[in-house]
Amino acid sequence: MAVSVTPCGCNRSLAVLAGLFASLAVCILLAEDKCVDGGGRVSDISWACELASGASASLWTLLAAWTYPLAAVVVGVPVYLVANAIGRRFIVACGLPAD
Numbered sequence: 001m002a003v004s005v006t007p008c009g010c011n012r013s014l015a016v017l018a019g020l021f022a023s024l025a026v027c028i029l030l031a032e033d034k035c036v037d038g039g040g041r042v043s044d045i046s047w048a049c050e051l052a053s054g055a056s057a058s059l060w061t062l063l064a065a066w067t068y069p070l071a072a073v074v075v076g077v078p079v080y081l082v083a084n085a086i087g088r089r090f091i092v093a094c095g096l097p098a099d
Contacts, residue, residue: 011087019080023071030067031059038062 032042035049040057043050047059 012084015080015083015087018083019072019076022079023068023076026071026075027063027068028059030071031062034062035059 028047031049035042035051038049039052040049042048042059043056048056049059049062050056
């Protein structure tokens with residue numbers, strides 16, 4: 001019985017995760033920058049901005065709602081495409097038997 005090799009879809013999964021985390025990293029960097037520009041200080045132990053008034057706000061609330069999809073399109077999609085191309089080049093097949 002010959003075992004044929006099926007194409008592996010795991011490189012696409014890794015590419016999606018890479019794009020997601022890259023866009024989230026850009027969003028958190030933008031939020032930290034906005035916190036510091038507003039006179040606040042980024043907390044070392046939590047995802048919070050300690051405002052100059054003494055209050056604390058989540059870093060995720062500092063950005064406008066349209067920032068997240070924009071970061072996904074501008075950063076996440078190119079990272080996905082690059083990671084998918086690299087995965088297609090180096091992860092050719094999983095070696096699973098075809099049905």
